[in-house]
Amino acid sequence: MEYARLTMVDTRPTTLPAGYLLRNFRHVADWVLALYPDLLCEADMAFHRQFQALSEPAQHLYLRLLTRTRPLIAVESLSYAEVPNVTSTLDELQQAGFAELNPQVDAAQLLELQTRSRLQQWFAQNSRSSAKKTELVESILAQHSAADIHNIIARHQPFTRALRQDCFDRLLLLFFGNGRQDLSEFIITELGHVRYEQYRIDGSTRYFQSRADVETLQRYLQVREQLEDPAILSDSIRLRECHALLPDHRQQPELQRRFDRIVLIIARQLERLQATDNALALYQQVATHPARERRARILAKQQQPQLALQLCRQILDDSHHPEELEFAEQFARTLARKTGTHFALAPAPAVREFTLELPFTGAAVEIVAAQALSDAQHVCVYVENLLFCGLFGLLFWDIIFAPIPGAFFHPFQRGPKHLHTEFFYPDRKTLIESRLEEMATPGWQQRIWDHFESRSGIANTLVAWEALSPELIDMALQHIPASHLHTIFRQLALHPGLYGSGFPDLIRFSHNGYELIEVKAPNDRLQPNQRRWFRHFADAGIPARLLNVTWIDADDE
């Protein structure tokens, strides 16, 4: 099945056609119904059928309710050209089971929805007018019953809430494959704020394979949302209840990644609440770093250094994650020292360092250092990850957006599925390897310039256009040997998500070469991912140093 893009205007329109919200939702629903008829439950089908049976104003209004950030909405605030009569339209939504008027809800939320002055007015709170709104809400909650609060607010300021949000969310989830994007993508694109690559969308390889996949992912997203609630974060019982809600990932990489991330959050929070044994048990279910690091740290804290050491040995034996390995080496050294165990390990390679005294102006240390290291012979730029990720993204642009089956499934992607995981490389191995080989032939840089020209401004997670001036690219290509770029690009290609971070802050060009410099203000140390790149730079002969800045107090001297 071929995906048909909505036709969008070429130039930036100042206004959009009336009813754009409904048009966009219909586009989403049509595509999902065509692609996933077997993954929709009866509730989903009924939802769509009954939605279509609504009058157009009612359809518009329902979508408006759902695109608000908070579930409770003051009826007064509903004012749209597409909905001439809000009251009767809301009534239609109620009758059809798409909205409810003045539902019984938490009194605090209801009060929070109102303005401060109205609360004072309605609840005759003559108390200090300087009281903060949250204090005002507290005092009203203390003085009035929930039923009174509900009645008073419903009388002065009727409110509504959309129903069947789960069906709506599921439709969007089936379309986007994530819980982060929504209908606003259509507007953003149409207004020209973001330009997406025009890759081909292949409906023959679906993002979701079964209904269980959809429900599992939806549940994961719900639990992750619950984990933002401070009341849950501070209660180990409720945290474990959250964990129990998580369906099994059934060894599916995409689901496992999300499962692991959530369990890591829960377990870490259990640690903070001193529920150490519960945390340990949860970490054991997680395959993703830093689960084993946390387990080792817990074991060490529980006076079980031998078990901790054993776990470190296991990591050193079977891990492919550079930061996990780095941790295991270092932690094993500490443990061995403490327990008197012999533990043979080569010491970590030393990092070359130098020091500068700079005036403290309040500006970011990287900016100040870059200026201090710039002069007539040197150009020093604060680039962090942006330069190398950007050059990689430009050189491999066509490979990144190559129509690998399943890689592209909706029109608003800044990269293929799995771009940030270890699955990126194997699916594109031959393409990537031959592109890397090209770097041995003169003029290989032309491909970077070609993509820089032809794809300029198009969204790509690896390419931060505003940070990549032609001058910077030119200096980089002139001063950095191809062999150096080659080894960096190879690492990036193997796992763009992992290796795309930890690059030094600065690059400093001089007449005959270049140098990478990581700036450290007092109280800052090399982080594990930065250490990992330094190690790689040392192996590859790439010049990199650590700059320790000490501040000169402007008042002192």
Place this chain on the structure above:
DNA sequence: GTTGGGATTG
């Protein structure tokens, strides 16, 4: 009175 953070909008 100003301002700054959100929510809303296209």
Place this chain on the structure above:
DNA sequence: GAATGTGTGTCTCAATCCCAACTT
């Protein structure tokens, strides 16, 4: 002084409006 843990700001799509804090 290491090592470890925790909190913060910055990307955000950009213009506009509203409202709750303030005298920046």
Place this chain on the structure above:
DNA sequence: TGACACACATTCAA
């Protein structure tokens, strides 16, 4: 809607 990098606080071991 996280990822990432930094700043700051606390703890701990020579």
